[in-house]
Amino acid sequence: MHPQSPVLRALAEKWDAVPAAERANFQSYATEFCAALGVALPQPRGSGYEFEYPVTTTDRRTGKDATNFIDLYHQGRFILEAKHTDAGLGADRVLGAAYGQAKGYAGDVPHAPPPYLMVMNIARTLLVWDRWSGNYGGVNASRRIDLRTLWQRDDDIEFLRTVWNDPDSLNPAIRGRVVTREVAERLAKRSASLEGRGLDGERVARFLMRCVFTMFAEDVGLLQGKPFQTALQAIGGGGGGKSHNTNRLQRNT
Incomplete structure:
Protein backbone atom coordinates (compact mmCIF):
# COMPACT_ATOMS: atom_id res chain seq x y z
CA MET A 1 0.00 0.00 0.00
CA HIS A 2 1.24 3.47 -0.90
CA PRO A 3 2.01 5.79 2.05
CA GLN A 4 -0.66 8.22 0.76
CA SER A 5 -3.32 5.53 0.39
CA PRO A 6 -4.98 5.94 3.81
CA VAL A 7 -5.40 9.69 3.35
CA LEU A 8 -6.66 9.29 -0.22
CA ARG A 9 -9.15 6.68 0.95
CA ALA A 10 -10.44 9.00 3.67
CA LEU A 11 -10.78 11.79 1.10
CA ALA A 12 -12.76 9.54 -1.26
CA GLU A 13 -15.11 8.50 1.53
CA LYS A 14 -15.62 12.10 2.67
CA TRP A 15 -16.56 13.32 -0.81
CA ASP A 16 -18.46 10.26 -2.01
CA ALA A 17 -21.94 11.64 -1.35
CA VAL A 18 -21.25 15.37 -1.82
CA PRO A 19 -23.82 16.87 -4.23
CA ALA A 20 -22.54 18.14 -7.57
CA ALA A 21 -21.69 21.85 -7.38
CA GLU A 22 -18.60 22.85 -9.35
CA ARG A 23 -18.15 26.43 -8.16
CA ALA A 24 -18.80 25.60 -4.52
CA ASN A 25 -16.69 22.46 -4.37
CA ALA A 66 -11.64 38.41 -23.55
CA THR A 67 -10.28 37.25 -20.21
CA ASN A 68 -10.99 33.71 -19.11
CA PHE A 69 -9.78 31.81 -16.08
CA ILE A 70 -8.09 28.41 -15.77
CA ASP A 71 -9.48 26.50 -12.80
CA LEU A 72 -6.00 25.41 -11.66
CA TYR A 73 -2.76 26.28 -13.42
CA HIS A 74 0.73 25.07 -12.61
CA GLN A 75 3.24 26.79 -14.89
CA GLY A 76 5.36 24.33 -16.85
CA ARG A 77 3.39 21.39 -15.47
CA PHE A 78 -0.34 21.33 -16.14
CA ILE A 79 -3.67 22.97 -16.80
CA LEU A 80 -6.60 21.52 -14.88
CA GLU A 81 -10.23 22.22 -15.71
CA ALA A 82 -12.91 21.01 -13.33
CA LYS A 83 -16.53 19.95 -13.68
CA HIS A 84 -18.88 18.36 -11.20
CA THR A 85 -21.57 16.20 -12.67
CA ASP A 86 -23.28 12.99 -11.70
CA ALA A 87 -22.51 9.81 -13.62
CA GLY A 88 -25.13 9.00 -16.20
CA LEU A 89 -25.94 12.63 -16.90
CA GLY A 90 -23.65 12.98 -19.91
CA ALA A 91 -20.52 13.15 -17.76
CA ASP A 92 -18.19 12.07 -20.58
CA ARG A 93 -19.68 14.67 -22.90
CA VAL A 94 -19.16 17.37 -20.28
CA LEU A 95 -15.57 16.28 -19.65
CA GLY A 96 -14.90 16.15 -23.39
CA ALA A 97 -16.02 19.76 -23.74
CA ALA A 98 -13.78 20.69 -20.80
CA TYR A 99 -10.85 19.06 -22.59
CA GLY A 100 -11.44 21.32 -25.59
CA GLN A 101 -11.52 24.28 -23.23
CA ALA A 102 -8.26 23.26 -21.52
CA LYS A 103 -6.54 22.63 -24.85
CA GLY A 104 -7.53 26.10 -25.99
CA TYR A 105 -6.07 27.61 -22.83
CA ALA A 106 -2.77 25.80 -23.48
CA GLY A 107 -2.26 28.04 -26.48
CA ASP A 108 -3.26 31.17 -24.58
CA VAL A 109 -0.99 31.02 -21.53
CA PRO A 110 1.98 33.43 -21.71
CA HIS A 111 4.45 30.57 -21.26
CA ALA A 112 5.20 27.39 -23.16
CA PRO A 113 2.20 25.04 -23.17
CA PRO A 114 2.44 22.73 -20.16
CA PRO A 115 3.18 19.04 -20.73
CA TYR A 116 -0.10 17.91 -19.17
CA LEU A 117 -3.78 18.76 -19.47
CA MET A 118 -6.20 17.42 -16.89
CA VAL A 119 -9.96 17.45 -16.64
CA MET A 120 -11.57 16.53 -13.35
CA ASN A 121 -15.06 15.44 -12.48
CA ILE A 122 -14.73 16.47 -8.85
CA ALA A 123 -14.13 13.52 -6.51
CA ARG A 124 -15.06 11.09 -9.28
CA THR A 125 -12.78 11.01 -12.32
CA LEU A 126 -9.54 12.58 -13.52
CA LEU A 127 -8.60 12.48 -17.21
CA VAL A 128 -4.97 13.21 -18.10
CA TRP A 129 -3.42 14.04 -21.49
CA ASP A 130 0.25 14.65 -22.30
CA ARG A 131 1.94 16.37 -25.22
CA TRP A 132 5.10 14.26 -25.40
CA SER A 133 4.19 13.22 -28.94
CA GLY A 134 3.95 16.87 -30.01
CA ASN A 135 0.31 17.50 -29.13
CA TYR A 136 -2.20 16.36 -26.57
CA GLY A 137 -3.98 13.94 -28.88
CA GLY A 138 -7.72 13.67 -29.21
CA VAL A 139 -10.31 13.58 -26.48
CA ASN A 140 -10.05 9.77 -26.32
CA ALA A 141 -6.27 9.79 -25.80
CA SER A 142 -6.50 10.43 -22.07
CA ARG A 143 -5.42 8.33 -19.14
CA ARG A 144 -8.54 7.81 -17.02
CA ILE A 145 -8.12 7.69 -13.24
CA ASP A 146 -10.98 6.83 -10.90
CA LEU A 147 -10.55 9.16 -7.94
CA ARG A 148 -12.87 7.08 -5.76
CA THR A 149 -10.50 4.11 -5.91
CA LEU A 150 -7.21 5.94 -6.47
CA TRP A 151 -6.02 4.90 -3.01
CA GLN A 152 -5.89 1.28 -4.23
CA ARG A 153 -3.46 1.92 -7.14
CA ASP A 154 0.13 2.79 -6.30
CA ASP A 155 1.06 3.36 -9.96
CA ASP A 156 -1.60 6.03 -10.47
CA ILE A 157 -0.68 7.72 -7.20
CA GLU A 158 2.99 7.92 -8.17
CA PHE A 159 2.09 9.04 -11.69
CA LEU A 160 0.06 11.98 -10.37
CA ARG A 161 2.70 12.90 -7.81
CA THR A 162 5.23 13.04 -10.65
CA VAL A 163 2.92 15.18 -12.81
CA TRP A 164 2.80 17.64 -9.91
CA ASN A 165 6.45 17.46 -8.89
CA ASP A 166 8.60 16.55 -11.91
CA PRO A 167 6.58 16.08 -15.11
CA ASP A 168 9.60 16.30 -17.41
CA SER A 169 10.89 13.05 -15.94
CA LEU A 170 7.91 11.35 -17.64
CA ASN A 171 9.02 12.55 -21.08
CA PRO A 172 9.80 9.34 -23.04
CA ALA A 173 12.57 11.09 -24.98
CA ILE A 174 14.38 12.12 -21.80
CA ARG A 175 13.82 8.75 -20.17
CA GLY A 176 15.07 7.05 -23.32
CA ARG A 177 18.26 9.12 -23.35
CA VAL A 178 18.89 8.33 -19.69
CA VAL A 179 18.37 4.61 -20.23
CA THR A 180 20.53 4.65 -23.37
CA ARG A 181 23.35 6.40 -21.50
CA GLU A 182 23.12 3.95 -18.60
CA VAL A 183 23.17 0.97 -20.96
CA ALA A 184 26.14 2.39 -22.86
CA GLU A 185 28.05 2.92 -19.61
CA ARG A 186 27.34 -0.64 -18.46
CA LEU A 187 28.35 -2.11 -21.82
CA ALA A 188 31.58 -0.10 -21.78
CA LYS A 189 32.40 -1.41 -18.30
CA ARG A 190 31.58 -4.98 -19.29
CA SER A 191 33.68 -4.67 -22.45
CA ALA A 192 36.65 -3.32 -20.50
CA SER A 193 36.25 -6.11 -17.95
CA LEU A 194 36.24 -8.85 -20.59
CA GLU A 195 39.14 -7.35 -22.52
CA GLY A 196 41.03 -7.04 -19.24
CA ARG A 197 40.89 -10.83 -18.98
CA GLY A 198 42.77 -11.14 -22.25
CA LEU A 199 39.81 -11.61 -24.60
CA ASP A 200 40.02 -10.17 -28.11
CA GLY A 201 38.33 -6.76 -28.37
CA GLU A 202 36.52 -7.50 -31.63
CA ARG A 203 35.20 -10.78 -30.27
CA VAL A 204 33.97 -9.02 -27.13
CA ALA A 205 32.18 -6.38 -29.22
CA ARG A 206 30.42 -9.05 -31.30
CA PHE A 207 29.43 -10.91 -28.14
CA LEU A 208 27.91 -7.82 -26.52
CA MET A 209 26.07 -6.85 -29.70
CA ARG A 210 24.54 -10.32 -29.84
CA CYS A 211 23.46 -9.96 -26.22
CA VAL A 212 21.81 -6.60 -26.92
CA PHE A 213 20.02 -7.90 -30.02
CA THR A 214 18.82 -11.02 -28.20
CA MET A 215 17.44 -8.97 -25.30
CA PHE A 216 15.64 -6.72 -27.79
CA ALA A 217 14.21 -9.75 -29.59
CA GLU A 218 12.86 -11.06 -26.28
CA ASP A 219 11.34 -7.71 -25.33
CA VAL A 220 9.42 -7.33 -28.60
CA GLY A 221 8.27 -10.95 -28.61
CA LEU A 222 10.42 -12.31 -31.44
CA LEU A 223 11.80 -14.90 -29.03
CA GLN A 224 9.03 -16.59 -27.09
CA GLY A 225 9.56 -17.86 -23.57
CA LYS A 226 12.57 -15.59 -22.83
CA PRO A 227 15.25 -18.23 -23.54
CA PHE A 228 18.12 -15.75 -23.12
CA GLN A 229 16.90 -14.62 -19.72
CA THR A 230 16.45 -18.25 -18.72
CA ALA A 231 20.00 -19.05 -19.86
CA LEU A 232 21.40 -16.13 -17.87
CA GLN A 233 19.55 -17.24 -14.76
CA ALA A 234 20.76 -20.82 -15.21
CA ILE A 235 24.36 -19.72 -15.69
CA GLY A 236 24.12 -17.28 -12.79
CA GLY A 237 23.03 -20.08 -10.49
CA GLY A 238 25.51 -22.59 -11.81
CA GLY A 239 28.40 -21.69 -9.54
CA GLY A 240 31.96 -21.02 -10.61
CA GLY A 241 31.93 -17.26 -10.08
CA LYS A 242 31.14 -14.34 -12.37
CA SER A 243 34.23 -14.71 -14.56
CA HIS A 244 33.66 -18.42 -15.12
CA ASN A 245 29.97 -17.91 -15.93
CA THR A 246 30.63 -15.04 -18.36
CA ASN A 247 33.16 -17.18 -20.20
CA ARG A 248 30.62 -20.02 -20.38
CA LEU A 249 28.03 -17.71 -21.90
CA GLN A 250 30.50 -16.27 -24.40
CA ARG A 251 31.58 -19.72 -25.58
CA ASN A 252 27.94 -20.60 -26.23
CA THR A 253 27.07 -17.51 -28.30
Whole structure:
Protein backbone atom coordinates (compact mmCIF):
# COMPACT_ATOMS: atom_id res chain seq x y z
CA MET A 1 0.00 0.00 0.00
CA HIS A 2 1.24 3.47 -0.90
CA PRO A 3 2.01 5.79 2.05
CA GLN A 4 -0.66 8.22 0.76
CA SER A 5 -3.32 5.53 0.39
CA PRO A 6 -4.98 5.94 3.81
CA VAL A 7 -5.40 9.69 3.35
CA LEU A 8 -6.66 9.29 -0.22
CA ARG A 9 -9.15 6.68 0.95
CA ALA A 10 -10.44 9.00 3.67
CA LEU A 11 -10.78 11.79 1.10
CA ALA A 12 -12.76 9.54 -1.26
CA GLU A 13 -15.11 8.50 1.53
CA LYS A 14 -15.62 12.10 2.67
CA TRP A 15 -16.56 13.32 -0.81
CA ASP A 16 -18.46 10.26 -2.01
CA ALA A 17 -21.94 11.64 -1.35
CA VAL A 18 -21.25 15.37 -1.82
CA PRO A 19 -23.82 16.87 -4.23
CA ALA A 20 -22.54 18.14 -7.57
CA ALA A 21 -21.69 21.85 -7.38
CA GLU A 22 -18.60 22.85 -9.35
CA ARG A 23 -18.15 26.43 -8.16
CA ALA A 24 -18.80 25.60 -4.52
CA ASN A 25 -16.69 22.46 -4.37
CA PHE A 26 -13.68 22.60 -6.68
CA GLN A 27 -11.17 24.67 -4.74
CA SER A 28 -11.97 22.91 -1.47
CA TYR A 29 -11.66 19.48 -3.05
CA ALA A 30 -8.53 20.35 -5.04
CA THR A 31 -6.78 21.65 -1.92
CA GLU A 32 -7.67 18.52 0.04
CA PHE A 33 -6.71 16.33 -2.92
CA CYS A 34 -3.25 17.90 -3.16
CA ALA A 35 -2.74 17.42 0.57
CA ALA A 36 -3.84 13.78 0.37
CA LEU A 37 -1.58 13.20 -2.64
CA GLY A 38 1.33 14.66 -0.69
CA VAL A 39 2.13 17.48 -3.12
CA ALA A 40 2.33 21.24 -2.69
CA LEU A 41 -0.92 23.15 -2.28
CA PRO A 42 -1.94 25.87 -4.75
CA GLN A 43 -0.50 29.27 -3.93
CA PRO A 44 -1.72 32.90 -4.10
CA ARG A 45 -2.19 34.88 -7.31
CA GLY A 46 1.03 35.54 -9.20
CA SER A 47 2.77 32.37 -8.04
CA GLY A 48 2.29 30.44 -11.27
CA TYR A 49 0.57 27.67 -9.31
CA GLU A 50 -2.85 29.05 -8.58
CA PHE A 51 -6.60 28.84 -8.89
CA GLU A 52 -8.42 31.02 -11.42
CA TYR A 53 -5.36 31.87 -13.49
CA PRO A 54 -6.33 34.63 -15.98
CA VAL A 55 -5.65 34.16 -19.69
CA THR A 56 -6.49 36.43 -22.59
CA THR A 57 -8.26 34.71 -25.46
CA THR A 58 -9.21 36.11 -28.85
CA ASP A 59 -12.58 35.36 -30.42
CA ARG A 60 -11.84 33.99 -33.89
CA ARG A 61 -15.05 35.40 -35.32
CA THR A 62 -14.96 38.93 -33.93
CA GLY A 63 -11.26 39.38 -33.17
CA LYS A 64 -12.12 40.74 -29.74
CA ASP A 65 -10.09 39.83 -26.67
CA ALA A 66 -11.64 38.41 -23.55
CA THR A 67 -10.28 37.25 -20.21
CA ASN A 68 -10.99 33.71 -19.11
CA PHE A 69 -9.78 31.81 -16.08
CA ILE A 70 -8.09 28.41 -15.77
CA ASP A 71 -9.48 26.50 -12.80
CA LEU A 72 -6.00 25.41 -11.66
CA TYR A 73 -2.76 26.28 -13.42
CA HIS A 74 0.73 25.07 -12.61
CA GLN A 75 3.24 26.79 -14.89
CA GLY A 76 5.36 24.33 -16.85
CA ARG A 77 3.39 21.39 -15.47
CA PHE A 78 -0.34 21.33 -16.14
CA ILE A 79 -3.67 22.97 -16.80
CA LEU A 80 -6.60 21.52 -14.88
CA GLU A 81 -10.23 22.22 -15.71
CA ALA A 82 -12.91 21.01 -13.33
CA LYS A 83 -16.53 19.95 -13.68
CA HIS A 84 -18.88 18.36 -11.20
CA THR A 85 -21.57 16.20 -12.67
CA ASP A 86 -23.28 12.99 -11.70
CA ALA A 87 -22.51 9.81 -13.62
CA GLY A 88 -25.13 9.00 -16.20
CA LEU A 89 -25.94 12.63 -16.90
CA GLY A 90 -23.65 12.98 -19.91
CA ALA A 91 -20.52 13.15 -17.76
CA ASP A 92 -18.19 12.07 -20.58
CA ARG A 93 -19.68 14.67 -22.90
CA VAL A 94 -19.16 17.37 -20.28
CA LEU A 95 -15.57 16.28 -19.65
CA GLY A 96 -14.90 16.15 -23.39
CA ALA A 97 -16.02 19.76 -23.74
CA ALA A 98 -13.78 20.69 -20.80
CA TYR A 99 -10.85 19.06 -22.59
CA GLY A 100 -11.44 21.32 -25.59
CA GLN A 101 -11.52 24.28 -23.23
CA ALA A 102 -8.26 23.26 -21.52
CA LYS A 103 -6.54 22.63 -24.85
CA GLY A 104 -7.53 26.10 -25.99
CA TYR A 105 -6.07 27.61 -22.83
CA ALA A 106 -2.77 25.80 -23.48
CA GLY A 107 -2.26 28.04 -26.48
CA ASP A 108 -3.26 31.17 -24.58
CA VAL A 109 -0.99 31.02 -21.53
CA PRO A 110 1.98 33.43 -21.71
CA HIS A 111 4.45 30.57 -21.26
CA ALA A 112 5.20 27.39 -23.16
CA PRO A 113 2.20 25.04 -23.17
CA PRO A 114 2.44 22.73 -20.16
CA PRO A 115 3.18 19.04 -20.73
CA TYR A 116 -0.10 17.91 -19.17
CA LEU A 117 -3.78 18.76 -19.47
CA MET A 118 -6.20 17.42 -16.89
CA VAL A 119 -9.96 17.45 -16.64
CA MET A 120 -11.57 16.53 -13.35
CA ASN A 121 -15.06 15.44 -12.48
CA ILE A 122 -14.73 16.47 -8.85
CA ALA A 123 -14.13 13.52 -6.51
CA ARG A 124 -15.06 11.09 -9.28
CA THR A 125 -12.78 11.01 -12.32
CA LEU A 126 -9.54 12.58 -13.52
CA LEU A 127 -8.60 12.48 -17.21
CA VAL A 128 -4.97 13.21 -18.10
CA TRP A 129 -3.42 14.04 -21.49
CA ASP A 130 0.25 14.65 -22.30
CA ARG A 131 1.94 16.37 -25.22
CA TRP A 132 5.10 14.26 -25.40
CA SER A 133 4.19 13.22 -28.94
CA GLY A 134 3.95 16.87 -30.01
CA ASN A 135 0.31 17.50 -29.13
CA TYR A 136 -2.20 16.36 -26.57
CA GLY A 137 -3.98 13.94 -28.88
CA GLY A 138 -7.72 13.67 -29.21
CA VAL A 139 -10.31 13.58 -26.48
CA ASN A 140 -10.05 9.77 -26.32
CA ALA A 141 -6.27 9.79 -25.80
CA SER A 142 -6.50 10.43 -22.07
CA ARG A 143 -5.42 8.33 -19.14
CA ARG A 144 -8.54 7.81 -17.02
CA ILE A 145 -8.12 7.69 -13.24
CA ASP A 146 -10.98 6.83 -10.90
CA LEU A 147 -10.55 9.16 -7.94
CA ARG A 148 -12.87 7.08 -5.76
CA THR A 149 -10.50 4.11 -5.91
CA LEU A 150 -7.21 5.94 -6.47
CA TRP A 151 -6.02 4.90 -3.01
CA GLN A 152 -5.89 1.28 -4.23
CA ARG A 153 -3.46 1.92 -7.14
CA ASP A 154 0.13 2.79 -6.30
CA ASP A 155 1.06 3.36 -9.96
CA ASP A 156 -1.60 6.03 -10.47
CA ILE A 157 -0.68 7.72 -7.20
CA GLU A 158 2.99 7.92 -8.17
CA PHE A 159 2.09 9.04 -11.69
CA LEU A 160 0.06 11.98 -10.37
CA ARG A 161 2.70 12.90 -7.81
CA THR A 162 5.23 13.04 -10.65
CA VAL A 163 2.92 15.18 -12.81
CA TRP A 164 2.80 17.64 -9.91
CA ASN A 165 6.45 17.46 -8.89
CA ASP A 166 8.60 16.55 -11.91
CA PRO A 167 6.58 16.08 -15.11
CA ASP A 168 9.60 16.30 -17.41
CA SER A 169 10.89 13.05 -15.94
CA LEU A 170 7.91 11.35 -17.64
CA ASN A 171 9.02 12.55 -21.08
CA PRO A 172 9.80 9.34 -23.04
CA ALA A 173 12.57 11.09 -24.98
CA ILE A 174 14.38 12.12 -21.80
CA ARG A 175 13.82 8.75 -20.17
CA GLY A 176 15.07 7.05 -23.32
CA ARG A 177 18.26 9.12 -23.35
CA VAL A 178 18.89 8.33 -19.69
CA VAL A 179 18.37 4.61 -20.23
CA THR A 180 20.53 4.65 -23.37
CA ARG A 181 23.35 6.40 -21.50
CA GLU A 182 23.12 3.95 -18.60
CA VAL A 183 23.17 0.97 -20.96
CA ALA A 184 26.14 2.39 -22.86
CA GLU A 185 28.05 2.92 -19.61
CA ARG A 186 27.34 -0.64 -18.46
CA LEU A 187 28.35 -2.11 -21.82
CA ALA A 188 31.58 -0.10 -21.78
CA LYS A 189 32.40 -1.41 -18.30
CA ARG A 190 31.58 -4.98 -19.29
CA SER A 191 33.68 -4.67 -22.45
CA ALA A 192 36.65 -3.32 -20.50
CA SER A 193 36.25 -6.11 -17.95
CA LEU A 194 36.24 -8.85 -20.59
CA GLU A 195 39.14 -7.35 -22.52
CA GLY A 196 41.03 -7.04 -19.24
CA ARG A 197 40.89 -10.83 -18.98
CA GLY A 198 42.77 -11.14 -22.25
CA LEU A 199 39.81 -11.61 -24.60
CA ASP A 200 40.02 -10.17 -28.11
CA GLY A 201 38.33 -6.76 -28.37
CA GLU A 202 36.52 -7.50 -31.63
CA ARG A 203 35.20 -10.78 -30.27
CA VAL A 204 33.97 -9.02 -27.13
CA ALA A 205 32.18 -6.38 -29.22
CA ARG A 206 30.42 -9.05 -31.30
CA PHE A 207 29.43 -10.91 -28.14
CA LEU A 208 27.91 -7.82 -26.52
CA MET A 209 26.07 -6.85 -29.70
CA ARG A 210 24.54 -10.32 -29.84
CA CYS A 211 23.46 -9.96 -26.22
CA VAL A 212 21.81 -6.60 -26.92
CA PHE A 213 20.02 -7.90 -30.02
CA THR A 214 18.82 -11.02 -28.20
CA MET A 215 17.44 -8.97 -25.30
CA PHE A 216 15.64 -6.72 -27.79
CA ALA A 217 14.21 -9.75 -29.59
CA GLU A 218 12.86 -11.06 -26.28
CA ASP A 219 11.34 -7.71 -25.33
CA VAL A 220 9.42 -7.33 -28.60
CA GLY A 221 8.27 -10.95 -28.61
CA LEU A 222 10.42 -12.31 -31.44
CA LEU A 223 11.80 -14.90 -29.03
CA GLN A 224 9.03 -16.59 -27.09
CA GLY A 225 9.56 -17.86 -23.57
CA LYS A 226 12.57 -15.59 -22.83
CA PRO A 227 15.25 -18.23 -23.54
CA PHE A 228 18.12 -15.75 -23.12
CA GLN A 229 16.90 -14.62 -19.72
CA THR A 230 16.45 -18.25 -18.72
CA ALA A 231 20.00 -19.05 -19.86
CA LEU A 232 21.40 -16.13 -17.87
CA GLN A 233 19.55 -17.24 -14.76
CA ALA A 234 20.76 -20.82 -15.21
CA ILE A 235 24.36 -19.72 -15.69
CA GLY A 236 24.12 -17.28 -12.79
CA GLY A 237 23.03 -20.08 -10.49
CA GLY A 238 25.51 -22.59 -11.81
CA GLY A 239 28.40 -21.69 -9.54
CA GLY A 240 31.96 -21.02 -10.61
CA GLY A 241 31.93 -17.26 -10.08
CA LYS A 242 31.14 -14.34 -12.37
CA SER A 243 34.23 -14.71 -14.56
CA HIS A 244 33.66 -18.42 -15.12
CA ASN A 245 29.97 -17.91 -15.93
CA THR A 246 30.63 -15.04 -18.36
CA ASN A 247 33.16 -17.18 -20.20
CA ARG A 248 30.62 -20.02 -20.38
CA LEU A 249 28.03 -17.71 -21.90
CA GLN A 250 30.50 -16.27 -24.40
CA ARG A 251 31.58 -19.72 -25.58
CA ASN A 252 27.94 -20.60 -26.23
CA THR A 253 27.07 -17.51 -28.30
